[in-house]
Amino acid sequence: MSGDLKPWTVLERRTLLDAGPFLKVHAETVETPEGRRVENFYQVEQTDFVQMFVEDADGRVLMLRTYKHGPRRVSQTFPAGALNPGEEPLAAAKRELLEETGYAAEDWTALGSYVVQGNQRGCVCHMFHARNARKVAEADSGDLEEMRLELLTRAELIAAAAEGDYALLPVIAMLGAVLLPDLRDNLARSAARPAP
Amino acid sequence: MSGDLKPWTVLERRTLLDAGPFLKVHAETVETPEGRRVENFYQVEQTDFVQMFVEDADGRVLMLRTYKHGPRRVSQTFPAGALNPGEEPLAAAKRELLEETGYAAEDWTALGSYVVQGNQRGCVCHMFHARNARKVAEADSGDLEEMRLELLTRAELIAAAAEGDYALLPVIAMLGAVLLPDLRDNLARSAARPAP
Known part of the structure; x- marks a missing residue:
């Protein structure tokens, strides 16, 4: 289904907030398939x-x-x-x-x-x-x-x-x-x- | 529509993380209508x-x-x-x-x-x-x-x-x-x- 659309690469991941099982926040450094690098792409991790x-x-x-x-x-x-x-x-x-x-x-x-x-x-x-x-x-x-x-x-x-x-x-x-x-x-x- | 279901009262709100316009995290102390007090009810504020x-x-x-x-x-x-x-x-x-x-x-x-x-x-x-x-x-x-x-x-x-x-x-x-x-x-x- 994805054709040649490629995922990003996570180069680095820092946890900014760890509030136990309910909530964590991470700042990722990601690289897109075109080689563009992005600092501080935030990821919020809540309970499923x-x-x-x-x-x-x-x-x-x-x-x-x-x-x-x-x-x-x-x-x-x-x-x-x-x-x-x-x-x-x-x-x-x-x-x-x-x-x-x-x-x-x-x-x-x-x-x-x-x-x-x-x-x-x-x-x-x-x-x-x-x-x-x-x-x-x-x-x-x-x-x-x-x-x-x-x-x-x-x-x-x-x-x-x-x-x-x-x-x-x-x-x-x-x-x-x-x-x-x-x-x-x-x-x-x-x-x-x-x-x- | 709400009948007599009442909202919670926010007694206190501390900002735990402020990552600019995209993301903030707050810890609230809330009180339910029955008088139950809850510390650290987390609120995540992302961009609409x-x-x-x-x-x-x-x-x-x-x-x-x-x-x-x-x-x-x-x-x-x-x-x-x-x-x-x-x-x-x-x-x-x-x-x-x-x-x-x-x-x-x-x-x-x-x-x-x-x-x-x-x-x-x-x-x-x-x-x-x-x-x-x-x-x-x-x-x-x-x-x-x-x-x-x-x-x-x-x-x-x-x-x-x-x-x-x-x-x-x-x-x-x-x-x-x-x-x-x-x-x-x-x-x-x-x-x-x-x-x-």
Whole structure:
């Protein structure tokens, strides 16, 4: 797919900030394929996370309404959460779903992994689609945010966009990744293929 | 929309890293509405950017294939770029489109602004849809990446997802935001409304 577009070479990497597992910042010296050298190309390393589109047996989608400190406002979000160290994305998705909503599901499809910021990286969002979820426990997220679980139809998910209910880019990404059937199938096909 | 979900209060904010206009990192002490106090809630402040879905008179979509250092691989991307200091998002979109592709368009619709990272913020992605774009100049981006302009049909955009051509979350977000007609209309309706 890349033709002859070549990657950059990292000549040097200095860590400017190490705030534990959640956040590191590095300054890289990189060289482009044309031989151009750039000092201080910053790389931000945040914790990778999972985000999931989860439907119950009636096709209603589990959404959480909660205050998010990034945008400093209340947003409708899909269940999501950070990976624990060494944790596989699918295991993290099942754990976060149970913690945040008390639901579990058997039928999971990976929709791929995407970097949130093209230049400085940030972190990777691993996306999943789960079906036939059922309530098996009480929610107990331990998260700082108070969260309200709402079960929405697909039409209600779309309608919420007109109300300004979505503040987060990963949420917008998830809407298209599942609600466009051909895109969903293609992302799942690509995600199921072994890495080259 | 928020019901009685209340925002957090920022009690204190220390800047841990100031790497100029591109990147700052702050450690905040926050208090939740339940009175829980959290030290070192990190906020990452990166440059906001625009991303645009641009169609020519034949409905072909302008895409750039380029190496991106965030995911460390080649990705198909929509035209996009960082806002200059003080620049309005729509002005930035028109400037970046011209620089990256040599195209201009008259017909622009805002699709809203979304934070890339719910907890640590990162930056805001301002999304636009432009139609009837035409080539008016040679591309001259000044960007570090070598970029290849490709004109894709909507079907080809969807097909590329099966090939693993998309490495970036903002690109996935844009696909759904425009290709799902009801979602597109609702996001545009919300974006056109004055802020409360």
